[in-house]
Amino acid sequence: GAGVSQSPSNKVTEKGKDVELRCDPISGHTALYWYRQSLGQGLEFLIYFQGNSAPDKSGLPSDRFSAERTGGSVSTLTIQRTQQEDSAVYLCASSSTGVTDTQYFGPGTRLTVL
Amino acid sequence: AQTVTQSQPEMSVQEAETVTLSCTYDTSENNYYLFWYKQPPSRQMILVIRQEAYKQQNATENRFSVNFQKAAKSFSLKISDSQLGDTAMYFCAFMRPSGATNKLIFGTGTLLAVQP
Numbered sequence: 381g382a383g384v385s386q387s388p389s390n391k392v393t394e395k396g397k398d399v400e401l402r403c404d405p406i407s408g409h410t411a412l413y414w415y416r417q418s419l420g421q422g423l424e425f426l427i428y429f430q431g432n433s434a435p436d437k438s439g440l441p442s443d444r445f446s447a448e449r450t451g452g453s454v455s456t457l458t459i460q461r462t463q464q465e466d467s468a469v470y471l472c473a474s475s476s477t478g479v480t481d482t483q484y485f486g487p488g489t490r491l492t493v494l
Numbered sequence: 495a496q497t498v499t500q501s502q503p504e505m506s507v508q509e510a511e512t513v514t515l516s517c518t519y520d521t522s523e524n525n526y527y528l529f530w531y532k533q534p535p536s537r538q539m540i541l542v543i544r545q546e547a548y549k550q551q552n553a554t555e556n557r558f559s560v561n562f563q564k565a566a567k568s569f570s571l572k573i574s575d576s577q578l579g580d581t582a583m584y585f586c587a588f589m590r591p592s593g594a595t596n597k598l599i600f601g602t603g604t605l606l607a608v609q610p
Contacts, residue, residue, distance in 0.1 A: 422601075436595040469537060482544055483598060485538065487536065487537050488538075
């Protein structure tokens with residue numbers, strides 16, 4: 381596609397429910413990142429995928445968070461048993477190779493946990 | 495650990511005037527990259543400009559230019575001839591290239607309002 385796309389644009393859920401957020405990177409980009417943007421924490425790195433290598437999960441805040449990338453393209457971020465502090469904008473970015481290339485961002489998913 | 499500081503939470507500028515946004519960072523690395531991203535109300539993070547630390551020449555993209563002072567660890571963004579469409583949140587970001595994750599470390603942002 382022309383740019384990084386994310387769905388849904390907005391998601392409202394109840395505390396304790398599971399949610400899935402989707403990211404479709406720019407075609408041909410091998411590197412994919414998830415970031416979280418919240419009022420209290422600013423912009424923070426969550427997880428990184430590069431080709432077929434094992435993902436870097438060092439930024440995931442708890443074991444309720446997980447992500448996968450199927451076929452080296454689309455990625456899904458899953459949050460289990462959502463809490464109110466999970467409310468944030470979740471941004472996805474992709475880059476061509478991931479080493480020195482610029483990261484291009486999607487429009488984000490705004491998650492609200494009631 | 496690297497940190498990025500943006501000391502101006504909000505700024506305002508008149509249309510057609512020039513404004514400078516400040517950014518400082520802390521790192522012991524010699525090779526790194528610096529970025530300015532713009533985030534309008536649409537939430538889309540848009541790359542404004544990028545600077546490689548090994549380059550002495552300041553990066554320029556049309557009305558946007560940077561003043562990169564490596565020794566002082568300063569990376570300010572100058573916007574010339576400000577336009578209403580420049581109204582947005584501006585984030586300074588640092589990246590240390592490595593063989594593994596090349597995550598961006600962001601500052602807290604500066605909200606820029608361009609007044610007509």
